[in-house]
Amino acid sequence: MRNPVDVLIRRLDDEVPVPSYGHPGDAGADLVTTEAAVLAPGERAVLPTGVSIALPEGYAAFVHPRSGLAARCGVALVNAPGTVDAGYRGEIKVILVNLDPRESVRFARGDRIAQLVVQQVERVRFHEVAELPGSARAAGGFGSTGGHAAAGGTATNGYASVIADREGQ
């Protein structure tokens, strides 16, 4: 197993735990909210986590949704995944949205609302060219492998259809 990367962290709220991994092998460390909030259906909020970090150069941290919250309550991140730059020293915030069409969702201070995944990232140098080298995909995108026949509209029954995207069609 690789050694963990050392990351400096400042707690802006004494009661907030240092983010930790739930299990060995987990990719994300949990982030909590320091503010209580109620989100009505369709409503969003920017919630503070009470922590700021200093990542080593060449790393970034990504604020990812928690699948349990998504599946149970329809809560998503508007900007998923949120990008925390290595040079950012401000408080990490989480931009939540309640996608449930009917139920409000309530967060108490200290609730886990997202997870932080730290990764190495490359910086690239862009070299402008007149033509790009060929590839198998070439310029095919957005459903070019087949399917999403109804992506541009709806089928006659009024529902968008993914039938043509099923295997073998």
Ligand SMILES: O=c1ccn([C@H]2C[C@H](O)[C@@H](COP(=O)(O)OP(=O)(O)OP(=O)(O)O)O2)c(=O)[nH]1
């Ligand atoms: O979910 C997020 C996403 C970003 N940030 C912080 C860290 C990041 O380094 C900074 C800026 O984010 P980003 O670059 O995504 O935002 P922008 O709208 O492009 O702002 P800027 O013009 O400051 O780059 O905001 C968060 O706290 N939470």
